Amino acid sequence: MNIKISALQFTRDVKSGNISAEDFIAKTMEHIKKLDGNLHAFLSLNEKAVDQAKEIDKKIKSGEKIGQCFGMPISIKDNICIKDTKTTCASKMLENFIAPYDATVITKLKQQDAIFVGKVNLDEFAMGFSTEFSAYGPSKNPWNMDYVPGGSSGGSAVSVSAFECVASLGSDTGGSVRNPASFCSTVGYKPTYGLISRYGLISYANSIEQIGPLTRTVEDAAFMLNLIAGLDPNDNTTVDNNNEDYLKDINSGIEGKKIGIIKEMIGEGINSSVLSATKDAISKLEGLGASCEEISLDMIKYSVAAYYIITATEAGSNLARYDNLRYGYDFSVEGYEFNSYIEKARKKFGPEVTRRMILGGFVPSAGHAGKYFLKALKVKSKLTRQINDAFKKFDLLISPTVPILPFKIGEKINDPVALFLIDINTVTANLTGKPAISIPYAISNGLPIGIQLIANSMNDKLLLQAAYALEKTVKLPEVPL
Amino acid sequence: MTKIGLEIHSQLTKLESKLFCSCKANYREFEPNTNICPICMGLPGSLPRLNQKAVEKATIIAMALNCSTPEKIAFFRKNYFYPDLPKNFQITQLNIYGDTSVGGTGILMVGEKKIRITRVQLEEDPGRLIYEGSSEKNLVTLVDYNRAGTPLVEIVTEPDFENPREVREFLNILSDLLENLGVSDPSLEGAMRADANVSIEGGNKVEIKNIGSFHDLEKAVHFEITRQQSLRSRDIPIIQETRHWDDKRKITISSRSKEEDLDYRYFLEGDIPWIKIGNQVKEKLKSEMPESISSKKQRYISKYGIPAQVADVLSSDKFYSDLFEDAHTKENAKEIANIITTDLMGLVDTREKRAASKLKPSHLQEISDSIQSGKITRNSAKNALYEIVKTGKKLSDIISELDLGNVSDESELSVIIESVIFEEPQAVEQAKSNPQTINYLVGKVMQKTKGKADPKLTLDLLKKKIR
Structure with missing residues (x-):
């Protein structure tokens, strides 16, 4: 049986009786057990997955009503709550946290008969771009095991890329879905802010992050969006999408569309293979009838700084609850006063989280907020104004997802500033709330390159149509497992 | 001149659910830590789900205090560590980045005196800490999160009070006003709390916290004025500080924690989008607002000829005025007002007695009719009322059971x-x-x-x- 199929193909095959959910899940679990010792995409596995698949097959046989997923194996980033399942955020702080409730996306996928094969790795609390900051060790890039898979949703990208599942849910705060998708050659999609409920996603920087799918194809991303998007009473920031069908008309093409090439995202420091892949993608789009033209959004040069100030501020607040009072770990409190207690309790945070918490205590504090936090908010609103102006002229914007190729494990972990520059092309979509997608586009020296498209708010359908058109121009080799 | 300002916290006890989840707003009848859910416990991944009714009630309070009400309101995070705060930040409101609280500046009259309201804001109440143990050594702090997330309205005044008596009068008026609006039951334990700040001529401002009741507030303010005056008379400088009210010793003591130095790192709560409260909504809320106490009083006087003092008592207590409104006709209004303010008052002077009372408006009608037709005397009516409150029986039954009928033969x-x-x-x-x-x-x-x-x-x- 071939498990290297798309999510939609899986649902068609199970529905038609070509394959059974049980066989597919069993084979997938076997595959995971064989590979994941090296890849380390998973932090925990669902030992009941095969039994759940049996139930699905029973339902199909008896003609019972069945959800659109037909037992589709999905991996879930370990910062999204599944009831009665460990949700660690790849942190020692939540090592034993068992979520007492389902995230909204999980509830929706359960209703559609998805099977969660396991929880996948991330940088601790989703802070990082390589999974090297996971408290449980990094994941490896299936294209070359010496390389990072990107992050923070690295486990998601690895599991999709290495056929350990057919689709995954990650979260994207500054590129955390798109970056690993680009590094592992999968599709990674961050929808418009508010399109998918964040209820049950453990917050890092709540004002800009979104849950997003990582899939093998653009169609699969649209399919996943159909299943999980829409208004949720449990998340006041969700928007009504009127039950839009994102799969319908996905092959509409992009003839006559105007595409802006973001100048600041193909400038200094860009890798030459990445640049030529980008230029190639632009000419392909033009070949499909789109017109492309450069545009400058000069606030982008401040975007990474603003991004780190805003995310650190929100993280400092969102992670304040991990004070070891309600969950955490046992230690004798004898002899501690408040400050020494908090210091001890917080020792479980890793270096990157600690760094951002300290930053988050400083940049919005009285006397410094004006210089940092409030300035960052100004950058955010100016950048939003600039990109909104750009969308008056253009339907879409294009850039490489990451200006550099995947790097080796350990190569950049001690160089936080270099890591930060990796975000330059992805943070804009988060700061402005726009939908953005990374499409696998090329392989250079065995390492993947992704192309990013950005659309205006609530133009997710157009974005997926364009991504679909671009995807159809690409033929990539299979991952060398 | 002595200057006193107040910060009053009033729970919106008339709401069904908490501010951000569907747990009960009335947490009082629960075993500790049973009126909780992932949201009010701030569990990882949970998000606040704003109770729109709370926004409406808070807006009504702002309107009743003659406050400006902005077009759009927002919520902010106040970041600080405390065991009763599940998220280690409180979701509250703020006016430092423009007027975004439910209420801006307003005015409440206390007799002839104007008390300026600085702002009205909606926020979540923290949990409750219970200290147990007999000595320092075995002291334990217990946390009960049943109250966490209860809707709370904070009302801040300018330092417009000059003495403790004005403070007390203001609090009485405010508490009657909140009860009359149907937003809060101030007689519930802990439903209304207040902090005060006090300064004397040319001196620094001192904040007093931890005051359990309004009665103690008056005492605390009085103590603090005396303390500051005594320092002044001995040329000892008054330090700007936060002091706690010691309930047992009835004095204020300096807090060792430097709360005034806390940096709350306020920023916008991104999980709750801005809320529009347009003119249409405001008009609707205004039209649904109950008649004000002063308007009721005027009506009682001018329409029914009820004496001003009686009208005052009747209108300012929602329990009495509700009874009166349901029971009276134009003809018997004066009699019923009389029965309520002279005979009934002593029978239902606590919230427990009110809750247990079996009296219905129809009873008051029966009594009034029987007095006017000479069936019973006022004196007997008083005895009958006692029985009615206790048993809820019909007046005619009570008259024959207790042989209360008039001797008119x-x-x-x-x-x-x-x-x-x-x-x-x-x-x-x-x-x-x-x-x-x-x-x-x-x-x-x-x-x-x-x-x-x-x-x-x-x-x-x-x-x-x-x-």
Whole structure:
């Protein structure tokens, strides 16, 4: 049986009786057990997955009503709550946290008969771009095991890329879905802010992050969006999408569309293979009838700084609850006063989280907020104004997802500033709330390159149509497992 | 000049659910930590789900305090560590980045004096800390999160009070106002709390926290003024600080924690989008607002001729005015107002007694009718009322059970009067020369009939017989 199929193909095959959910899940679990010792995409596995698949097959046989997923194996980033399942955020702080409730996306996928094969790795609390900051060790890039898979949703990208599942849910705060998708050659999609409920996603920087799918194809991303998007009473920031069908008309093409090439995202420091892949993608789009033209959004040069100030501020607040009072770990409190207690309790945070918490205590504090936090908010609103102006002229914007190729494990972990520059092309979509997608586009020296498209708010359908058109121009080799 | 300002916290006790989840707003009847959910416990991944009703109630309060109300409101995070705060930040409101609280500046009149309101904001109440243990060594702090997330309205005043009496009057008026609006029950334990700041002429401002009741607030303010004056008289500088009210010793003591130095790192709560409160919504809320206390009072006076003092008592207490509104007609309004403010008050003067009371508006109508038709005396009415509050029985049943009916039979009454005249020869003689003193004899007749003698008939008969 071939498990290297798309999510939609899986649902068609199970529905038609070509394959059974049980066989597919069993084979997938076997595959995971064989590979994941090296890849380390998973932090925990669902030992009941095969039994759940049996139930699905029973339902199909008896003609019972069945959800659109037909037992589709999905991996879930370990910062999204599944009831009665460990949700660690790849942190020692939540090592034993068992979520007492389902995230909204999980509830929706359960209703559609998805099977969660396991929880996948991330940088601790989703802070990082390589999974090297996971408290449980990094994941490896299936294209070359010496390389990072990107992050923070690295486990998601690895599991999709290495056929350990057919689709995954990650979260994207500054590129955390798109970056690993680009590094592992999968599709990674961050929808418009508010399109998918964040209820049950453990917050890092709540004002800009979104849950997003990582899939093998653009169609699969649209399919996943159909299943999980829409208004949720449990998340006041969700928007009504009127039950839009994102799969319908996905092959509409992009003839006559105007595409802006973001100048600041193909400038200094860009890798030459990445640049030529980008230029190639632009000419392909033009070949499909789109017109492309450069545009400058000069606030982008401040975007990474603003991004780190805003995310650190929100993280400092969102992670304040991990004070070891309600969950955490046992230690004798004898002899501690408040400050020494908090210091001890917080020792479980890793270096990157600690760094951002300290930053988050400083940049919005009285006397410094004006210089940092409030300035960052100004950058955010100016950048939003600039990109909104750009969308008056253009339907879409294009850039490489990451200006550099995947790097080796350990190569950049001690160089936080270099890591930060990796975000330059992805943070804009988060700061402005726009939908953005990374499409696998090329392989250079065995390492993947992704192309990013950005659309205006609530133009997710157009974005997926364009991504679909671009995807159809690409033929990539299979991952060398 | 002494300056006193207040920060009042009032829970919106009339709401069904908490501010951000569907747990009960009325946490009081639960076992510790059973009125909780992932949201009010701030569990990882949970998000606040704003209770729109709370926004409406808070807006109504702002309107009633004559505050400006912005077009759009927002929520902010106040970041600080405390065990009763599940998220280690409180979701609250703020006006430092423009007016985004439910209420801006306003005014509440206390008699002739204007008290300026600085702002009204909506926020979540933290959990409750309970300290147990007999000595320092085995002291434990227990946390009960049942209250966490309860809707709380903070009302901040300018330092417009000059003495503790004004503070008390203001709090009485405010508490009546909140009750009349149907947003809060101030008599519930912990439903209304207040902090005060006090400064004397040219001195620094001192904040007093941890004041358990309004009664203590007045005492605390009084103590603090005296303390500051005494420092002043000895040329000792008054330090700007936060002091805690020591409930047992009835003094304020300096807090060792430097709360004034805390940096709350306020920023916008991104999980709750800005909320539009447009003119249409405001108009709707305004139209649904209950009649104000002062307007009720005016109506009672001008429409029914109820004396100002009675109207004052009647209008300012929602329990009484609700009863009155349901029971009165144009004809019996004065009588019913009278029954409520003279006879009923002592019977239902606590929230427990009110909750247990079986009295219905129809009872008041029955009593008023029976008095006016001469079936029972006012005196008997009082006794009947006591029984009604206790049992809820019909007035007619109580009259026959307790034999409260008037003695208005002339021959029956004559026999009693004769015996009084026989027993009180001296008083009879006195009454002959000084008719004013005849009331003493009327009283004696009442005594013999247990207050049931028809007073008018008694007087007529007495006069006839003595003459």
